[in-house]
Amino acid sequence: MPRMATMPREEWKTFGSVFDRFTEKQVQSLISKGVIDGLIGPLSMGKEATVFTAQAGEKTVIVKIYRLSTCDFNKMYGFIRTDPRFPKLNRQRRKVVFAWAQREFRNLLKAREAGARVPTPITHLFNVLVMDLVGGESAAQKLKIALPTHPEEFISDLIAQMRKLYKAGLVHGDLSPFNILNHDEKPVIIDMSQSTTLDDPNAKEYLARDIKNIAAFATKVGVALTVEELEKKVKA
Ligand SMILES: Nc1ncnc2c1ncn2[C@@H]1O[C@H](COP(=O)(O)OP(=O)(O)O)[C@@H](O)[C@H]1O
Ligand SMILES: [Mg+2]
Structure with missing residues (x-):
């Protein structure tokens, strides 16, 4: 896949409800750690998360950002509360959103290990999840x-x-x-x-x-x- 131009940090703010100060810092941290070179652009805006494509060396990857503010928190809490892997989770909004990203990472990893065809997870950091992009020239x-x-x-x-x-x-x-x-x-x-x-x-x-x-x-x-x-x- 050709290298794509990445968005300057000032442009992230255009995606208002995704980028609070905290989330900006996490994406910046992924860049400093060399996990990604930068965000390319948004691919999907869903109910709980916004999905971006990002450049990572010669690869394009997926960065899924769970919103900290405008999410259906009660619904999210309801879905994760009964998962035996998260026994100590209480109703703290941030912690629930972080657990949500962590849970997707763990599930993808477990599914991968079982040989199921899912995107390979790369890393997660609080409310941000990075995974392989499924597709060739563009997302499938x-x-x-x-x-x-x-x-x-x-x-x-x-x-x-x-x-x-x-x-x-x-x-x-x-x-x-x-x-x-x-x-x-x-x-x-x-x-x-x-x-x-x-x-x-x-x-x-x-x-x-x-x-x-x-x-x-x-x-x-x-x-x-x-x-x-x-x-x-x-x-x-
Ligand atoms: N790994 C991936 N490779 C390619 N496209 C993806 C990938 N992950 C997500 N997408 C795209 O982003 C959309 C939203 O991602 P999804 O994980 O389903 O989040 P949501 O919770 O918003 O539905 C998907 O429908 C798909 O089009
Ligand atoms: Mg979906």
Whole structure:
């Protein structure tokens, strides 16, 4: 990928609700440490986080910044409260947002180790997460937009990815065509901040929802698959 021009620090402020003083310092710190050379530009502005592309030597990487202020804090707290890996978390806004970034890092790492196709996490620093960019010349598109050319193969690969997560004791928790990228006709699962372990009391409910979403998508692209069939395959 060609080297891209990075944004001057003054321009970060344009993304008002992302860059408070604290967050600015963390991004600056990633630059001083040599993790990234600078931010290139925003890729997506979601409910909890803004995703940027960044230059890192010859590579383009992803910097996902969880907003400290305008996030749905109650929702975030609700989702992480039951995760057995974060037993001591209380209702402190900042700590919850930091834990959220840390949790996505840990989930991506665990998924990677299990051999699932997810972006490789690089590092995390408070509310900032750095990971590999999925794509070639530019970021791969969401499955929602980039429908598979060979649905049968794509869905069977996606089921294999789901099975790997399940075997590793992970439940994605927000699995849908919005959080799966179509990279050269192969599924790459992203957005694992909500992912939890199978011993989370809510894990069953999240898994059931993930399975329902993917069964519906499969049917939509012409691959007949019931919720029961998919569940059996994921847990096989
Ligand atoms: N590693 C990645 N490689 C390429 N694109 C990515 C990557 N991570 C995120 N994106 C892009 O940014 C969007 C938002 O990222 P996501 O992790 O889903 O955050 P959100 O919580 O805002 O949904 C994704 O839909 C995708 O288009
Ligand atoms: Mg998402």
